[in-house]
Amino acid sequence: MKMERVLGISAGIALGVSGLVASVQAAPMLYVSGAGESAAQAAETNFLAKLKSGYLTEDFESYTAGATSQSSSIGTSVGSFTQVVPGVGGDCDSGSFTCTGGVAILDDLTSPFSGRFATPSGADNNNWLDSMDSQEMTFSLTPGFNALGFYITDPNDVGGRMTVGGTTFTFEDIFGSALGNGNVFYITLFDSEGLGDVTFYANAPDDGYGIDNVTVGEVPEPGSLALIGLGLAGIGVMRRRKA
Secondary structure (H helix, E strand, O other): OHHHOOOOHHHHHHHHHOOOHHHHHOOOEEEEEOOOHHHHHHHHHHHHHOOOOOOEEEOOOOOOOOHHHOEOEEEEOOEEEEEEEOOOOOHHHOOOOOHHHOEEEEOOOOOOOOOOOOOOOEOOEOOEEEOOOOOEEEEEEOOOOOEEEEEEEOOOOOOOEEEEOOEEEEHHHHHOOOOOOOOEEEEEEEOOOOOOOEEEEOOOOOOOOEEEEEEEEOOOOOOHHHHHHHHOOEEEEEOOOOO
16 A cells, blocks of 8 residues: 555664664564575574574475475474465476475475575575465464564565565565566564564466575564664565554
8 A cells, every 4th residue: 555655774774773662563574685695695694693592493404395295284393384375377286296285395306496496505405495386375483483584585576465464565565576587585574562474475376486494583672773783684664554
């Protein structure tokens, strides 16, 4: 909606500098790194440095990648990923995969898609969680955390969106309106009131994305300095909660 336009990095930092913690607490904050693995890794490092000890990270390496991993819901150490509305007519119907079969753990040898990959790259990181072109997928976080960070590869832009706590962030606002194939970003979400389910909506029934190295944790209060640090990782976005 027009009343909920994006606030950019300067506005996000200004909120922290001026100490308007009450304003920050009234809405979830989203930050996205610059495009590319180098910028994404720098954002992840910055995010992890702001968390209290005891945070959890899921890299999906303990799972066997491929069609046998595909399920309507996959439970992990950081929460569960559930296909709500399947995709239709895309590569998710390739080989032993089915579009209606749910989300899946993939690697380069088992993926029917191009442009999605494990991040950050390295010999010890091969698997990722793939949306399998789900038109709607929900990530239900392990309770008790107010911050979330994750890599996303090949995110769709025009028409795609993400909701958290009754607030909607459009992919076009976050990433721009003309992404090429195979982009990678690091996204962080913060809400001092705690984070609930995060739901991803694809821009088309045959388009999707990959998610990797998902971290859930807690940013200590007061959160203004931490939010400044998160904001420096990339573009800051805040939306008001819906009445």
